[in-house]
Amino acid sequence: MITGVFVGGTSGIGRAMAQAFARHTNGNAHIVIIGRNKIAAAELIASFPKADTNAIHEFIPCDVSLITNVHHTTSELARRLQRIDYLVLSSGILIFAGRNETSEGLDDKMALSYYSRWTFIHDLMPLMQKSERGAKVYSILAAGANSPIEKDNLDLRKNHTFGKMTAALTTYTNVAFQVNLFTYDHILNKITLLEQKFAKEEPNRSFNHAFPGFVRSPMLTPSTWYWKIPYYLVYPIFSFISVTPEVSGDIHFAALLESPPGFHSYNPKGKLMQYKPAEEETVDIVWEHTLELTERLHEH
Ligand SMILES: NC(=O)c1ccc[n+]([C@@H]2O[C@H](COP(=O)([O-])OP(=O)(O)OC[C@H]3O[C@@H](n4cnc5c(N)ncnc54)[C@H](OP(=O)(O)O)[C@@H]3O)[C@@H](O)[C@H]2O)c1
Structure with a gap:
């Protein structure tokens, strides 16, 4: 049965993409929603089209801010799922x-x-390799151009600023997807990244990084409005330049469905963006840093 996993699927864009997937499959799918909000997950699952008896729609609670929890959840998925598409x-x-x-x-x-x-993708790669249609990964974040990295401050422990963090999140995600680091061959055999060519070595898997633009999700509601400007003053402009989570979810689910193999960046309208690959040295440094850090945080 076609299987979709939605990490952050309890709200906003991820929730809307999960709904689009449920509609697309008419509910006849294994749909896994991961997040913390059990009530929101139950409401979402209740909204899915009624499926045949083999379909499974489930919620797995996980605070994914802790990598140990992520490893725990991926182990559970590895035990129970047949594949991830x-x-x-x-x-x-x-x-x-x-x-x-x-x-x-x-x-x-x-x-x-x-x-x-990164840990979800890394740990779940064996399940994605079982997808006959070619698994597709879609990260909703901040697709865009790469920035220089700080080799001695990769986790931004020192001089952490908003600008540095957004630049790092954009670059690290691009770099990870750029060379399809998550090929199982790489993980198993530790072949050097230099042997891999941009978006060539993956026969059928697709890795996608999207910038959604402004979306009127719970993240950007009055209660979370960061700038202390009265919301009624900014709302007219904000509503003009933003879209609803449902519109954004439909756009990005369509982009996900159509994404060809390899690495691709998408803009808020779900259109492909140009991407200039990072230097191989940058790729190596970010990969080693992320692997070392996430492996260290395995549960004992
Ligand atoms: N909205 C925008 O305008 C905008 C713009 C640019 C980029 N983005 C990016 O797009 C992505 C999606 O944003 P959104 O607007 O859809 O946000 P949202 O509606 O606030 O949804 C965020 C999701 O993250 C989950 N989450 C948060 N903390 C978690 C934790 N500790 N453990 C597990 N799950 C957690 C929430 O689930 P639970 O509450 O169930 O834990 C929720 O499902 C984010 O990465 C955001 O930075 C959004």
């Missing part, structure tokens, strides 16, 4: 706040938007 990653919180460390010593925003997503 679609993996949508959209967990996150408003990113304007300064550094806020989790109990694992990572900035919570970086953990949610990059390290946890």
Whole structure:
């Protein structure tokens, strides 16, 4: 049965993409929603089209800001799922706040938007390799141009600023997807990244990074409005330049469905963006950093 996993599927764009997937399959699918909000997940699952008896629509609670929890959840999925065809990653919180460390010593925003997503892809690759149609990964974040990395400050423990963090999240996600680092061959055989060519070595899997633009999701509601400007003053402009989560979800689900093999960046309208690949040295450094950090945070 076609299987879609939605990390951050309880709200906003991820929720709308899960609904689009449920409509697309008429409910005849294994749909896994991952997040913390059990009530929101139950409401979402109740909204899915009624399916045949083999279909499974389920919620797996997980605080994905902790990488140990992510490993735990991926182990559970590995035990229970036959394959994964679609993996949508959209967990996150408003990113304007300064550094806020989790109990694992990572900035919570970086953990949610990059390290946890990387870990989901890495750990779930064996299940994605079982997809006969060619698994597709879609990360809703901040597709765009790469920035220089700080080799001695990759987790931004020092001099953490909003600008540095958004640049790092964009670059790290691009770099990870750029060379299709998540090929199982690479993980198993540790072949050098230099042996891999941009978007050539993956026969059928697709890795996608999207910037959604302004979306009127719960993340950007008055209660979370970061700038202390009265919401009624900004709302007319904001509503003009933003879209609803449902519109954004439909756009990005369509892009996901049509995404060809390899790495692709998408703009808020779901159109392909130009991408200039990062230097191989940057790729190596970010890969080694992420692998070392996420492996260290395996549960014991
Ligand atoms: N909205 C925009 O205008 C906009 C613009 C640019 C980029 N983005 C990016 O797009 C992505 C999706 O944003 P959105 O607007 O859809 O946000 P949203 O409606 O607030 O949804 C965020 C999702 O992240 C999950 N999440 C947050 N913390 C979590 C945690 N500790 N553990 C597990 N799940 C957690 C939430 O689930 P639970 O509450 O169930 O935990 C929720 O499903 C984010 O990465 C965001 O940075 C959004």
